Amino acid sequence: MNLVPNLNNCFEIIVNILSYGGEGYMENSFILWIIVGVVALGVDIATSAFIFIWFTVGSIAAIIAQILDYSFGVQLIVFIIVSGICTAVGYPIVKKTIKKSVKAIPTREKTYIGKQITVDDDIIEKGSVKVDGVYWSVIKEGDMIQKGDKVEIVGIEGNKIIIKKV
Numbered sequence: 570m571n572l573v574p575n576l577n578n579c580f581e582i583i584v585n586i587l588s589y590g591g592e593g594y595m596e597n598s599f600i601l602w603i604i605v606g607v608v609a610l611g612v613d614i615a616t617s618a619f620i621f622i623w624f625t626v627g628s629i630a631a632i633i634a635q636i637l638d639y640s641f642g643v644q645l646i647v648f649i650i651v652s653g654i655c656t657a658v659g660y661p662i663v664k665k666t667i668k669k670s671v672k673a674i675p676t677r678e679k680t681y682i683g684k685q686i687t688v689d690d691d692i693i694e695k696g697s698v699k700v701d702g703v704y705w706s707v708i709k710e711g712d713m714i715q716k717g718d719k720v721e722i723v724g725i726e727g728n729k730i731i732i733k734k735v
Contacts, residue, residue, distance in 0.1 A: 598641050602628040602648070619663045620656065627652030677701075678730070681722045685735060691715050698732065705730045 606628030613621035630651040631644040639647075681700055688698055692714040697704045700722070710733040714720055724731035 598635050598644055599632060602631045602635065602644070605648075606632075619667070620660055623655035623659055624648075624652045626655045626659075678725050681730060682724060683722065685719055685721050686732075687719055688714055688716060688732075692732075698730070700730070707732050709733070 609624035631648040720732040
């Protein structure tokens, strides 16, 4: 029997594995589950996504099923069910915990609030100012702003910064 599946016999192999416990296909599935677990753990460490770690837990459960001498079909079902449950339950908990513990990094625009700059042109209603080498459209609060006046950035509205004369 050809153990390398092609498109024609792939479905048949899957059915045989699930129906007959994979006799002849996975004599020693321990190595497979170790590889699956290590690869999933490696991907999770590399990406910091905390989504692949649950497949490592599923592979540990499949190894336990293999040690208890269950067929490969049972091991595969245990792997799928445990990985699915752990992902559905564990991932949202870990994601919520990480969001609480990791401080959000403000966007560049948010760091401008409170910054004082000197304007290069008169601003009556509309205008632009240069902040850190980037020209921004402005919304002014209060009196007319003349060239050379110091202003403070008090907010952001869409793609415009809100300035107020100091």
